[in-house]
Amino acid sequence: MTVESTAARKPRRSSGTKRATGADARKSAAATQSAEPQLVQLLTPEGDRVEDATSSEFAPYVADITADDLRGLYRDMVLTRRFDSEATALQRQGELGLWASLLGQEAAQIGSARALRDDDYIFPTYREHGVAWCRGVDPTNLLGMFRGVNHGGWDPTTNNFHLYTIVIGSQTLHATGYAMGITKDGADSAVIAYFGDGASSQGDVSEAFTFSAVYNAPVVFFCQNNQWAISEPTERQMRVPLYQRAAGFGFPGVRVDGNDVLACLAVTRWALERARNGEGPTLVEAFTYRMGAHTTSDDPTRYRADEERAAWEHKDPIERLKAHLLASGHADDAFFAELETESETLGKRVREVVRAMPDPDTMAIFENVYADGHALVDEERAQFAAYLASFEGGN
Amino acid sequence: MAIEKMSIAKALNESLRKALDTDPKVLIMGEDVGKLGGVFRITDGLQKDFGEERVIDTPLAESGIVGTAIGLALRGYRPVVEIQFDGFVFPAYDQIVTQLAKMHARALGKIKMPVVVRIPYGGAIGAVEHHSESPEALFAHVAGLKVVSPSNASDAYWMLQQAIQSDDPVIFFEPKRRYWDKGEVDVEAIPGELHKSRVAQAGTDLTLAAYGPMVKLCLEAAKVAAEEGKSIEVVDLRSMSPVDFDGIQASVEKTRRLVVVHEAPVFLGVGSEIAARITERCFYHLEAPVLRVGGFHSPYPPARLEDEYLPGLDRVLDAVDRSLAY
Ligand SMILES: Cc1ncc(C[n+]2csc(CCOP(=O)(O)OP(=O)(O)O)c2C)c(N)n1
Numbered sequence: 001m002t003v004e005s006t007a008a009r010k011p012r013r014s015s016g017t018k019r020a021t022g023a024d025a026r027k028s029a030a031a032t033q034s035a036e037p038q039l040v041q042l043l044t045p046e047g048d049r050v051e052d053a054t055s056s057e058f059a060p061y062v063a064d065i066t067a068d069d070l071r072g073l074y075r076d077m078v079l080t081r082r083f084d085s086e087a088t089a090l091q092r093q094g095e096l097g098l099w100a101s102l103l104g105q106e107a108a109q110i111g112s113a114r115a116l117r118d119d120d121y122i123f124p125t126y127r128e129h130g131v132a133w134c135r136g137v138d139p140t141n142l143l144g145m146f147r148g149v150n151h152g153g154w155d156p157t158t159n160n161f162h163l164y165t166i167v168i169g170s171q172t173l174h175a176t177g178y179a180m181g182i183t184k185d186g187a188d189s190a191v192i193a194y195f196g197d198g199a200s201s202q203g204d205v206s207e208a209f210t211f212s213a214v215y216n217a218p219v220v221f222f223c224q225n226n227q228w229a230i231s232e233p234t235e236r237q238m239r240v241p242l243y244q245r246a247a248g249f250g251f252p253g254v255r256v257d258g259n260d261v262l263a264c265l266a267v268t269r270w271a272l273e274r275a276r277n278g279e280g281p282t283l284v285e286a287f288t289y290r291m292g293a294h295t296t297s298d299d300p301t302r303y304r305a306d307e308e309r310a311a312w313e314h315k316d317p318i319e320r321l322k323a324h325l326l327a328s329g330h331a332d333d334a335f336f337a338e339l340e341t342e343s344e345t346l347g348k349r350v351r352e353v354v355r356a357m358p359d360p361d362t363m364a365i366f367e368n369v370y371a372d373g374h375a376l377v378d379e380e381r382a383q384f385a386a387y388l389a390s391f392e393g394g395n
Numbered sequence: 396m397a398i399e400k401m402s403i404a405k406a407l408n409e410s411l412r413k414a415l416d417t418d419p420k421v422l423i424m425g426e427d428v429g430k431l432g433g434v435f436r437i438t439d440g441l442q443k444d445f446g447e448e449r450v451i452d453t454p455l456a457e458s459g460i461v462g463t464a465i466g467l468a469l470r471g472y473r474p475v476v477e478i479q480f481d482g483f484v485f486p487a488y489d490q491i492v493t494q495l496a497k498m499h500a501r502a503l504g505k506i507k508m509p510v511v512v513r514i515p516y517g518g519a520i521g522a523v524e525h526h527s528e529s530p531e532a533l534f535a536h537v538a539g540l541k542v543v544s545p546s547n548a549s550d551a552y553w554m555l556q557q558a559i560q561s562d563d564p565v566i567f568f569e570p571k572r573r574y575w576d577k578g579e580v581d582v583e584a585i586p587g588e589l590h591k592s593r594v595a596q597a598g599t600d601l602t603l604a605a606y607g608p609m610v611k612l613c614l615e616a617a618k619v620a621a622e623e624g625k626s627i628e629v630v631d632l633r634s635m636s637p638v639d640f641d642g643i644q645a646s647v648e649k650t651r652r653l654v655v656v657h658e659a660p661v662f663l664g665v666g667s668e669i670a671a672r673i674t675e676r677c678f679y680h681l682e683a684p685v686l687r688v689g690g691f692h693s694p695y696p697p698a699r700l701e702d703e704y705l706p707g708l709d710r711v712l713d714a715v716d717r718s719l720a721y
Contacts, residue, residue, distance in 0.1 A: 097521045097698050148698025151524050166525050167483065168455055201454035203486065229455050231431035237454050303430040359699045369693045376662060376692045384691070387713065 037241045039287055040267050041257040045315045047323025061266035061273075067330040073114060073261050074321045074331070075339055077106040080130040081318060082343040083139045086350045087129075087146070091296045095354050096146045100127045104259070104291030107317030108224045110134060111264025112192065112286070115272055119160065119189040121182075123175040126164040127224075128194050135159040139346075140353040149360050169195060169202030172221065176208045179217035179275075190275035191219040192268070198229020200245070201237045209249040209281070218275035220268065221246075221283045224258060226290035231303040246283035258288030259317040289315070362388065397583045403545070404574040406552040407437045407513075409582070411475065414559045415445050421559060422467060423450045424460055425477030425513075434479055435515055435574055457487035464510050465495055473509045475559055481516040482525025488533075495564045496539030507562040511555075515571035516544075517608045517658050518705055521698045528695050529659035534566045535636040535668075542636040543589060544568040546610035548578035550593075550633060553586035561589070568635075570608035590634040592642035598628035601652035601718055604643055604669060606632040609656045609706065616711040627715065635665050643669065644676050651682040652721075654714045656706055661689040683721035686714045 040058050041050050051059075084102050091099040102109060109130030116122065116134075124131055132142055136159050144153030145164065152163040165171040175193030182189055199205055200223060212219050225242055227234055234242070246253030252274075256267040264286055271282035289312040293300050325331035366381040401409065414421045423438055423445075429452040432439030442450035453460050457478060464474035478484045484491075491512065498508050518527035535542045541563050545551040551569070558565035587593065595610055596617050603613040610631045617627035630646050632638060647653050653673055655666035670685035688706045696704045 098523055145523055145697065148521060148523070148701075150697050151694070166523060167485070198455035201456040201459065203456060203458050229426075230434070231427045231429070232452055232455070236452050297434070299431075302432070360697065362700065362703045365691060365693050365696050365700055365704055374692070380691045380693075387710070390713075391709075 037243070037255050039255055039257045040263050041260050042262040042266060043260045043320055043324055045259075045320055047320050047325075047327055049324075055263075058263065058266040058270060061269040062262055065262070065265070067328075070262075070321070070325060071331055071335060073110055073265070074318070074325060075342075076110040076114070076130065076134060077261065077318050077321065078339055079343060079346055080106050080110065080133050082347055083133070083350060084129055086347045087143060088292070088296065090143075090351065090354050091146070096143060096296075097148045098146050098295055098297060100146075100295045101290075101292040102127050102129050104289045104312065104317070105224055105226060105286075106130050107261035107321075108222075108258035108264050108286035108288050111261040112222050112268040112284070115265050115268035116192060117189065117272075119187075120272070121160045121162070121175075121178055121189065121191045123162045123171040123178070123191065123193040124164055125168075125171065125194050125196065125199070126166055127196075128164070131194065132161055135161040137161050140350055140357075143350070143354055144357065147354065147357055149357055169199040169204040169208075171195070172199075172205050172208035173211070175219050175221075176212045176215075176217050176281075179212065179219035179281075180215050182218055183215070188276045189218070190272045191217075192222050192272075193219060194222050194224065196229060197223060197225040197227070197234050197242060198232065198237055199223075200242055209246070209251075209283075212281035213249045213251050216278065216280040218278070219281045220271040220275060221281060222268065222286065223283065224286050224288055226258075226288050228290055228294065228300075228304070230294045230298060231300075233304075241285070243283055243285035246281075251281045251283065253283035253285065255285045255287055258286030259312075259315045259320065261317060261321055288317075396581055398579050398581050400577055400579055401548055402575050402577050403548050403551045403570070404435060404437055406548040406578075406580050407555055407569065408439055408441070409580075410552045410555040411438060411441060412444070414475070414556055415441065415449055418473065418559075420471060420473045421449075422472050422474045423477070424453050424464060424474055425451075426453060426455055426460075426479050428452060428477050433477055435571065437513075437515075437569075437574075438477065457483055457485075458490050461487040461490040461495060461510075461512065465490065465498065465508065468508050468510050469506065473511075473559060475511040475513060478512060478514045480522075480526045481514055481528040481530055484512070484514055484530065487512075491534070491540070491564075491566070492537050496537045498539075499563070500539060508564045509559070509562050510564045511558045511561075511567050512564070513555075513567045513569060515574075516568045517570050517572055518695065518701050519572040519608070521701070523698070524695070527698075527701065529568075529657065529690065531566075531568055531635050531657075532659055532664045535665055540564050540566055540636060541590070541634070542566045542568065543634045544570060544607035545633065546570065546573070546595075546605075546607055546631050548576070549580045549584075550631075552580045552582065553584070554589055554633065557586065557589040568607060572608050573611065576611070590637050590639060592633055592639040593631045594628060594642075594646065595631045596627070596629040598626040598650065600626045600650055601654065601715055602628045602630055602643070602646040602650045603654050603656060603711065603715070604630045604632055604646075605656040606635060606665075608658060612706065612708065612711060613656055616708055616715065619708065619712060620715055625715065625719065638665070638669060638672075640669075640672050640676065643673055647673055647677045648680050651680050652718045653677075653681070653685045654688060654711070654718055655685065656688045656711055656714075657690075658705055659690055660692055661687045662692045664689055683718040686718050688714045
């Protein structure tokens, strides 16, 4: 049990966390170097339920999960992976300019997203296709920016799912500010901010930790530590396990098996409950792995070994839940067959929609630059329209 | 003479290699510059040959990259930092503008800031948001910084070394859409001055002034115009701070017409300053107002609209015609 998740054990009313003394901090830093930090895990890679001290602490948060729910989580992961592989294929076929694959991170995304309420607000980075899926964002809407027809493609207020953010770490501050607003409003909804292990090096992320702690903002920082920031391994970003950083800011951090959908669900529910109870921010580090390239323009063979990927393949989030469903008799062949058909239908729809996606109108360049309009934009729009018209006239 | 044909990317790589080789104080720093060789492979192979102490993979933090480079410079090093893409320089903008640019003045000239910030910039590569911008005016506006951009392999090779040798901070904008263009590099030449413009093509009827990615476009425009019987001079500015106004003036006194071309928004861009100064200097020589061709006062659009947004042959030739019609 880690220092941080000890604070987690009695979250109900005690506001704030145990204050670490200098000696404590040194002790825990030393502990870090010697032992691998403990992961919160509820399902082993073989699909068995875990029953140890750490798991029993978080297990109650998923005690209500039925066989139906488990099949639902499985379905979410399978369809998300299907969507993702379709998008990768579409990039290869030249239909998309770029794609950032979530392959391997399905459990972290689905588990955390299924913990959320409709009135919670989400700030993703650019890889949260599974979270978008759980929010009911039409997956084809995610492809517009990767195809190059828009910079967003969905209305963030419809599903409380903010636009993707490409500048690393920026959104963690937006999430914190949004959460501060929730507190001011006296509401009990919460905010979740997604970011990567690399992002944790950005000043913005540290500032988000500072603000959220100082204002006790109801925000869950959900870091998917997929081990890499493009070519840089986590050792190039940090020297202590990431989740421990929270302690220095005065809120709890916990490391969860990011390939275990049940554990991700449980831990996120726990963190959200803290937020709703007025206990402030939490850092969740979902320990996972990016199975593919960083994006379709990246070549991971330049910087990482095949064996590494092979080792993580054994921990695949989808296979793990499948094994559990089969062993527990919660799903039969008919279920898997039906899901396979559903996957194919989804893939086909995504393909068709993307291929039919029209290019934006040229004059869209001048649209939505300002809410109230702007004389210079109006002038340039008129000049450019006249310029374009001069071709039509001339031909 | 030792002439080699190479791409701009390769020329930059060779230039960095030479700088690392000749001066042990030179350091390369940035995200993914080590094993990966940078996302554009500009630093390819350098870490392998010079080690992790000279070619440093940094944490993902631009303010940190530039801020620590300032400290290293104070300690006598000459850091060359890579910002992965134009749109990601802004987390470092504070360090560049409030610290890097002003340190020499604040120390009454007692300390120097030999830091080079390399930024791949500009559009036309079909990228997503923040990967295609031209923020050079934001840096040229800041006193204490020098701002340059090569347009060809030879300049890429030589200007980068000159930037590294400079005791002033240099913001080195690399025209990413031209990285794969090849050209001849004389690796033993005596290079021209870093901040002097260059006549890329001589002509008598009108001057096109451009830098970085737009020089090639202007040369193409001059070729098309030549077929129509117009003689266009193309001036490659090479430096946006300082600007070689003498060079442009000399050309304009000859041709009497000037069109400035850049990808960055026209409003308050580098072209605005050139138009104003040249109007002042060449008022009695000019046959037409100085015209500018560039981006709009709008965010850089999604990739499928960038061909419309970016100055192309037609927009440059249209400006040429308008100028000649006065
Ligand atoms: C401010 C900024 N700097 C650099 C980049 C270029 N870049 C895009 S993704 C990335 C790595 C991100 O790694 P991590 O935060 O671990 O997230 P992951 O992509 O692994 O999910 C980098 C360096 C960027 N988008 N924004």
